[in-house]
Amino acid sequence: MIPTYACLARAGFWKRTLEEAATFTRQAVTFENAREPSGPLHLINFDSPDKIEECKVMGDFHLSGFSTADLDYHAVAPGQPSHARFHGNISLELPPNRPEIQRSGFAGWRTRDQQRTLFGRPTWNTDRYRYLAVLFKSDARKYYINLQTKSIVPTDIHQHRLYAKKPGEWETAWINWDDFVRTNHGLAVEPQTEMNRQYVKSIGISIIDRVPGTYDLSIAKMWATNEDPRPVEEDYQGTEQPVEQR
Numbered sequence: 001m002i003p004t005y006a007c008l009a010r011a012g013f014w015k016r017t018l019e020e021a022a023t024f025t026r027q028a029v030t031f032e033n034a035r036e037p038s039g040p041l042h043l044i045n046f047d048s049p050d051k052i053e054e055c056k057v058m059g060d061f062h063l064s065g066f067s068t069a070d071l072d073y074h075a076v077a078p079g080q081p082s083h084a085r086f087h088g089n090i091s092l093e094l095p096p097n098r099p100e101i102q103r104s105g106f107a108g109w110r111t112r113d114q115q116r117t118l119f120g121r122p123t124w125n126t127d128r129y130r131y132l133a134v135l136f137k138s139d140a141r142k143y144y145i146n147l148q149t150k151s152i153v154p155t156d157i158h159q160h161r162l163y164a165k166k167p168g169e170w171e172t173a174w175i176n177w178d179d180f181v182r183t184n185h186g187l188a189v190e191p192q193t194e195m196n197r198q199y200v201k202s203i204g205i206s207i208i209d210r211v212p213g214t215y216d217l218s219i220a221k222m223w224a225t226n227e228d229p230r231p232v233e234e235d236y237q238g239t240e241q242p243v244e245q246r
Helices: 007-008 013-030 049-054
Strands: 041-045 055-059 069-072 084-090 107-111 130-139 145-149 156-162 168-178 182-183 200-207 215-223 232-234 240-242
Touching: 041 049, 041 200, 049 055, 049 069, 055 069, 055 156, 069 107, 084 107, 107 145, 130 156, 200 215
Parallel strands: none
Antiparallel strands: 041 215, 055 107, 069 084, 084 215, 107 200, 130 168, 130 215, 145 156, 145 200, 156 182, 232 240
């Protein structure tokens, strides 16, 4: 697609393009993609209120359903990091004037598509990382992590259950990228082709257990990492201390 003059004139377009060009140049000169990365790749870090604007909330309410969903920012406080709180109510009630709607009861959020540059929309390259890590606090309901990549089938979503070992407490989950399942409209599809991890477009979380009632999930950050997924204790000041094994 050839960018229109209106697109080129938008504030920040050339700044983003130059930043993208600098990234490509650095990778080519230093052979960056040929070696293991020196640190994690942050996909979303809710460390400031404006990070909420980088996300969009979705649910059956877009189809006249009655579930609700909010994504709120909460600043750092004793015992907790800065984070986004994803909460609301799941309703299975069907819209009375939409006979074509046969199922309801879902909500979610995801990061917005990144803004265009002259090279198209930037994506995340997670190919050199073994794990996706999530720092979160759950109410133990059934949540799924959703990843969208550049794909032949645009509606394909790769999903993995977000398991909570300590409901009501902050914890970190490590998920092997190879464990994500390719789905389409909520159902696993075959063949289970390998995820295009070089071109991750968005990441998010949904609740699709279709159980009526309130839900409450807090997310501090999500990142790609090669860190060994052993138990850690977070002090929420940017450092992590391994838990002593007994």
